[in-house]
Amino acid sequence: MISIAIDGPAGAGKSSICTRLAQELHYLHIDTGALYRAVGLAVLRQNKNPADPTDVLPLLQHIHIDLRFEAGEQRILLNGEDVSEAIRLPEASAAASAVSALPEVRAYLLEQQRSLARQYNVIMDGRDIGTVVLPQATIKIYLTAAPEERARRRYLELSAKPDCPPMDEILQDIIKRDEADRNRAVSPLRQAEDAVLVDTTQMDQQQVIDHLLGLCRERLGL
Numbered sequence: 001m002i003s004i005a006i007d008g009p010a011g012a013g014k015s016s017i018c019t020r021l022a023q024e025l026h027y028l029h030i031d032t033g034a035l036y037r038a039v040g041l042a043v044l045r046q047n048k049n050p051a052d053p054t055d056v057l058p059l060l061q062h063i064h065i066d067l068r069f070e071a072g073e074q075r076i077l078l079n080g081e082d083v084s085e086a087i088r089l090p091e092a093s094a095a096a097s098a099v100s101a102l103p104e105v106r107a108y109l110l111e112q113q114r115s116l117a118r119q120y121n122v123i124m125d126g127r128d129i130g131t132v133v134l135p136q137a138t139i140k141i142y143l144t145a146a147p148e149e150r151a152r153r154r155y156l157e158l159s160a161k162p163d164c165p166p167m168d169e170i171l172q173d174i175i176k177r178d179e180a181d182r183n184r185a186v187s188p189l190r191q192a193e194d195a196v197l198v199d200t201t202q203m204d205q206q207q208v209i210d211h212l213l214g215l216c217r218e219r220l221g222l
């Protein structure tokens with residue numbers, strides 16, 4: 001099976017870009033952030049503290065997460081309930097960030113991710129795919145952009161909504177999440193030694209897709 005690992009910080013556009021790449025290459029796009037978000041949501045729903053291992057760890061044995069794919073689009077089920085929308089709420093983001101720092105949570109989700117890569121050709125996006133989850137991935141890409149540019153893109157995305165936060169708040173949130181992802185003790189966000197660095201600060205989405213498709217096709221001999 002072929003696996004393409006795409007890592008990088010929050011707001012680098014990984015998810016939408018990976019969706020398009022997966023359509024072009026006919027691979028399955030697996031958004032691993034959704035798994036951490038589902039665990040975070042499960043903890044919140046039990047009124048427990050996602051940052052406290054004594055709260056989180058006993059819950060793990062009661063959390064069952066399934067991924068389904070409908071017309072190539074990933075849906076995520078938490079104990080049988082489709083929570084694909086609920087995991088996008090800001091409180092689920094914060095809870096995901098907290099639970100993702102716990103080694104037991106990472107270990108709990110690891111085999112599920114590896115098992116998918118054994119069964120399908122995948123484009124898997126996350127923070128530690130090239131370094132920990134799939135160290136033997138066929139292609140590794142580290143996608144990043146300057147924090148100010150990532151904040152600007154997120155602002156544009158959210159600006160249609162009535163409760164859009166100010167740009168500065170979005171930037172501060174991105175900087176805080178970057179720091180948490182990079183400095184955690186287990187599986188911190190970092191570029192794998194054999195990953196190709198793609199800085200998209202000066203590129204629009206189509207340019208990024210064309211660039212990555214070219215890179216993948218060349219490496220895969222397509």
Ligand code: DC
Pocket residue numbers: 010032033034036037093096097098100125126127128129177181
């Ligand atoms: O990519 P995202 O924003 O949906 O990720 C949600 C959280 O999960 C984020 O704080 C980083 C964490 N995460 C992780 O630690 N490892 C991954 N492979 C994917 C996400």
